[in-house]
Amino acid sequence: MVTLVLGLMAVISPAKYLDLLPGEVREALNGVIELLNRAFDGHWLPNDLGDAAYYYIRNRGKMIRPTLVLLTAYSLRGNVGNAILPAASVELIHIASLLQDDIMDRQMVRRGVKTPYSIYGPNMAMLASDLAIAKAVEYAIRSGDNDIVFELLNASIKLAAGQGFEMELSGKDSITIDDYMRLVYNKTAALIESSMVVGAYSVGVKDPSTINVLRDVGRNVGLAFQVRDDVIDYQNLDPGNPMVFDDEVNIVKILIKEGLDMASSIARARSMVNELLDNAVRGLSGLIDGSNVLIKYINLLRI
Known part of the structure; x- marks a missing residue:
């Protein structure tokens, strides 16, 4: 229980x-x-579009x-300053995915505040995601390393595939653990995996054995991150986010449908998080x- 409370504190407090x-x-x-704060400086944008893009x-x-980009560069004893542009690119790809997710889910609240979708409407939110993607590509190119560019483009393709697969699975009764893992890898883990890889690329570390290890680590961290979020969402532990909807794909719901009771399903999901993190470490x-x-x-x- 103590670990869960500490994990929750980290969820709702970025300072942790x-x-x-x-x-x-x-x-x-x-x-x-x-x-990021000056990402669109020098570009004329209509007021609502600018506000949505910066939201x-x-x-x-x-x-x-x-942070994973920067910490990977730091841990490999490289110049962390070289990882700033790739790190900003990664965050902009993530922001674009949030904007699109809000539109697709008609999400009115995220992190305890109204979403750009709810304030500026779906059209402005969609255009803001276009801006975020364009600027992410620019920052990746400005890093001066084509491996970084192609890594992040590939992660973006996986993100889109994950979003599409989630739409296919939404509301279905027969979602398997394998379906869930494929979804979570593409929608969440792929960008975390790429964050660690571009952190290495940014400091000139490109030997295949190291990159393969970082891919495995990033994939395990990304899967753990989403399973952890599912547990927190299912138990409505984070007041900043709404609870799980009936048609939402959630690991606890899948485990319950596979025959476990609610307490056992939550315990199994928490165990999955820690097993995945053990693999990463x-x-x-x-x-x-x-x-x-x-x-x-x-x-x-860990939870």
Whole structure:
């Protein structure tokens, strides 16, 4: 129970994540935020479109994906400053996915505040997502590394596939764990996986063995992140987000339909989170010291 409370504190308090970061990484994260805050400077935008485009930049969350970019670069002993542009690109891809998700789910509230969809309407939210994608591509190109560009383009394709698959699964009674894992990999884990890979690319680390390890680590962290969110959403533990809807794909609901009672389903989902994180930490232990801040950061996701 204590672990669940600590995990929940981290969910609703971004400071719990930031407290772990070394000064060099914090400085780089501030650089990412500054870059995002002026992302559309120099472009004329109608007022509502500009406000919609900047909405999730100004009402930012925990910045987990860009932080993973920076922490990976730091843990591989590279110049973290070189990871700022890729980290900003990753966050803009994530923001574009949030804007699109709001439209598709008709989401009125996220993180305890109204969504751009609810304030400016679906058309402005859609155009704002276009702007975020365009600027993400620009930042990736400006990083000067085509491997980063192609990695993030590929992650974006997976995101779209995941969104489409979620629409196919929504409301179905016969969703399997394999369906769920395919959905979560594409919709959530793929971008987290790519965050760690581009963190390595940004500091010149490209040997296939290291990249493959980071892919495995990122995939496990991304899957754990979504299962964890599903548990929190199912139990309505985060007052900033609405509870699960009837047609929503959620691991706890799937486990219940497979025959477990509610308490056992929640316990199994929590166990899945920690098993996935164990896999991630084991993978990293071959690359970096076990006391490294990246491992500590990942362990914050435990429930």
